[in-house]
Amino acid sequence: MELLRLGPIGQEHPFVRDDEGVVRDLSPLTADIDGRFLAADGIARTRTALAAGLLPVAEVGGMRIGAPVARPAAVICIGQNYAAHAAESGSEPPEHPVVFFKHPNTVVGPNDVVLLPPGAEKVDWEVELAVVIGRTARYLDSPDAAREVIAGYTVSNDVSERAFQLEVSGGQWSKGKCSETFNPLGPVLVPADEIDPRDLRLRSFVNGEPRQDSSTADMIFPVLQIVHELSRYMVLEPGDVINTGTPQGVALSGRFPYLADGDVMTIEIDGLGRQEQRAERVRLG
Incomplete structure (x- = not known):
């Protein structure tokens, strides 16, 4: 599993690439991949959502790749x-x-x-x-x-x-x-x-x-x-x-x-x- 953020600078959205290589929309779980998401068991919740089929497939061709974690404080x-x-x-x-x-x-x-x-x-x-x-x-x-x-x-x-x-x-x-x-x-x-x-x-x-x-x-x-x-x-x-x-x-x-x-x-x-x-x-x- 890989977490990633895609979109224009300052407008990135969260996604996850599952173990089959399919990119899925992570926005049903979080607005962004940041410290708050990670602290709230975000990775475990992402795995649960993937297993339950709750994350839709996303069309992401050609989208800019942002840093995979938003706004690090340090x-x-x-x-x-x-x-x-x-x-x-x-x-x-x-x-x-x-x-x-x-x-x-x-x-x-x-x-x-x-x-x-x-x-x-x-x-x-x-x-x-x-x-x-x-x-x-x-x-x-x-x-x-x-x-x-x-x-x-x-x-x-x-x-x-x-x-x-x-x-x-x-x-x-x-x-x-x-x-x-x-x-x-x-x-x-x-x-x-x-x-x-x-x-x-x-x-x-x-x-x-x-x-x-x-x-x-x-x-x-x-x-x-x-x-x-x-x-x-x-x-x-x-x-x-x-x-x-x-x-x-x-x-x-x-x-x-x-x-x-x-x-x-x-x-x-x-x-x-x-x-x-x-x-x-x-x-x-």
């Missing part, structure tokens, strides 16, 4: 969570999870245009496994307890402007992470009990040329540990998104050029789908 990110990526960034593997934030309005659909801001010359791609929280989590007593608060998983591109992030940051990363469109998300949200996040292949391409190719098995801090540790320092709310880090193969390594106007990024994770964005320079005036 986008929490884990930095340098793959040892090889830490090394290509010139850093030692961290002893504790490195945490930073993206503005929630960075989240766009998986195939929407990524805008290169004025003055940005070092825009980078980052394929990441994203966790979507389904229940409020505070002070979880173990990593295993994190299983109960995860709604599902999706694909994220943690787009970054490295000069903004590292050269004019003042010691933190948010300037390079928060430009509009800097977090394509989707195409679908797959329920947590249908995905094993411990060994998923992640890949990225630019203009069809390979960039990243790794596995979540190489994470320094695995998903359940990340959620457990985050709950010690902040309250995680339903609908929050956690980007769990990217493997080696980004432009920051010096092995590849940064993105230019017109470049196309392709980002994919096995079992969760593929997204594709074209980079376009913002032109003022």
